Amino acid sequence: MRYLPTGEWMQKADRYTIQEIGIPSMVLMERAALKTVNIMERKQVNLDKTLVVCGSGNNGGDGFAIARLLKEKGYEVTVSFIGREASMSEDCRQQLKIAEKCGVSIVTSIKREEYTSVVDAVFGVGLNRDIAGTYRENIEKMNHLPGQKVAVDIPSGICSATGKVLGTAFSADLTVTFACEKLGCILYPGHVYAGESVVADIGISRKIFEKxxxxxxxxxxxxxxKLLPVRKPDSHKGTYGKVLMITGSSGMAGAAYLSAKAAYITGAGLVQIYTAKENRGILQQLLPEAIISTYTEYDVENLHRLLGWADVVCIGCGLGRTDISEKLVIETVKSTKTPCVVDADALYVLGRHMELLKGQEWPFVLTPHMKEMTGLLGCAVQELQEKRFEKIRTFTEQYGVVCALKDARTLVSKMHRQIFVNIAGNSSLAKAGSGDVLAGVIAGLMAQGLDCYEAAVCGVYLHACGGDEAREAKCSYSTLAEDLITGIGTCIKKTEEKMAK
Structure with a gap:
């Protein structure tokens, strides 16, 4: 597990390390500079003629120390100090004095020269305002200079909490980040501006992140x-749970097939699909391992019988938006006595009947994409994009559910638990059926005994790793949802082999 703190949390960790543990800030700064130089050399950055651009804060202090170390190694290095001398931090001012005494060339402007590398040490993780004026002009000059681009801790201009570009931002090929990757360098568009991120451990304590x-x-x-449920040598299909898939309206057998097969490939013991009668034949051919039950009209007694059979319910994949599907969703949410995954068309119905979630005894996992989430929240997509962390926390606290908010960076949230941010996966997952597969994976893990939050977190990550395996086999353009299921199986196989060693 790796923490993804914001700048605010990194500043708290810095203070804890300095004040409670007792490591002086200048020691941390020297370590940061040394690690940055070592990583740049290891990554074969051409440092023959390097420009280091420094601001007034401690990020600038890192930059002055980096420049000094580069000069000691024999590289030609120039520092451009573009900050305000009157607002320099104490450590930055000290590093400037040391650099001057060591003969580092320090100027106050950026001239266009043929640099082999440009190091950004202007703003650190504390930036929370748009960059304007001379700072903006200088960062844009840095971006247009020749040479490889390296950011110190975070690219200047990227919000450490949201990944948003604050007016303008340095575009790095490499970011050397201290202690932890910053959340803003994981989220888009910050991830693009960070380039390759390498974490340097400089002794900052992560203890305050734990609680x-x-x-x-x-x-x-x-x-x-550590995430996958254990398979027991003395077991049978009942050991690994019974999943009821209420999926697939007429003509939507594919969604039912994909979600059910995903539950099986993840390890569920028995899967029963409750679907429109027209889907029976094709599902029996595609997935003979599944039990197929069908409906032609709404039958509440049969629905209750099936709900009583199941250990886990998954509802919504390809279910449609008919009167029958609406009744199935409402009755299932009201009557289920087992954990339930709610996806796709079931989320549309739920968005119009949110009162059903309040006071529920049994846990629910909701798996909306961004547009579906706006239906649950009653807000615009842009508002959700800008405030997704705040909104998903509030939502899960209000309704007591687990929510996996699907996007390029999927979030999994539950009340009183830390938000999981998925960084695995690739663009091959942006394909029809991918969400059906995820719902099946989560349901399959729940059937094997994982609680809703752990199953959602493991399922999201496993699903994404399956996407990476599928891209390796097929490429991101040509991967289909069924290839994704195969990729998940490959990923589980590799993991099981590691567990056996």
Whole structure:
């Protein structure tokens, strides 16, 4: 697990490290500079003629120290100080004096020369206003200079909390970030401006991130063995749960098939699909492992019988927006006595009957994409994009649900839990059927005993890793949802092999 703090949280971590642990700020700054130089060399950045552009804060202090170390190594280096001398931090002023005494060339303007690299140390993680005036002009000059571009901690102009461009921003090929990747360099468009991000451990304590639910986190491949439910040698299909898929209206057998197969490929023991009668034949051919039950009209007694059979319910994939589907969703949400995944068309119905979620005894996982989420919230897409963290927290607290908000950076939220931010996956997931697969994966994990939040987090990450496997096999253009299921199986196989070692 890796934390993804905002600038505000990194400043708290800095203060804790300096004041409570006792590591002086200048020691942290020297470590930051040394690690940055080492990483630039390791990444083969051409440092023969380097321009380091410094601001007035501690990010600028890092820059002065980097310039000094580069000069000590024999590189030709120039510092352009574009900050305000009167507002320099104490450590930045000290590093400027040291650099001057070590013979570093320091100027106060940016001239167009043939630099081999440009290092951005203008603004750090604390920037929270739009860049304007001379600062804006200078950052745009930096972007137009020749040479490889390196950002220190975060590209200047990127909001550390949202990834938003604050007026203008430095466009880096490489960002050397300290202690943790910053949330703003994970979210778009900040992720694009950061280029390749490399984390440098300089001794800043992460302890204060552990207990606060407002700090986000993510996973990498080494976490998967700890996330997947354990398979027992003495087991049978009942051990791994029964999933009821209320999916697939007439002509939408594909959604039912994809979600059910995904639940099976993830490890569920038994899957039953409740679908429109017209889908029976094709589903029996496509997925003979599944039980197929059908309807031609709304049958509340049969629905209750099926709900009583299930350990987990998944409703909505390809369900349609008919009178029958609306009745199925309303009755399922009201009557289920098991955990339930709500996706796609079921979310549309739920958006018109949000009162159904209040006071529910059984947990629900909602898996909306951005447009579907606006239907649940009653807001515009742009407003949701700008305030997604605030809105998803408020929503999950109000209704007591788990919400997986699907986007290029999917978020998973639950009351009193830290928000998971998914950074795996790729554009091959932007294809019809991908959401059906995710709903099935989460339901399959829940059937094996994971609680709703853990299943949603694991499911989102596993789904994305499956997308990476599918792209490797097919390329991002040609991957289909069924290839994604195959990719998930490959990912689980690799994980199981690691667990066996």
């Amino acid at each position: 606060d639910s407002s700090v986000c986190y993510t996973f990498d491949e080494t976490d998967l063995p």
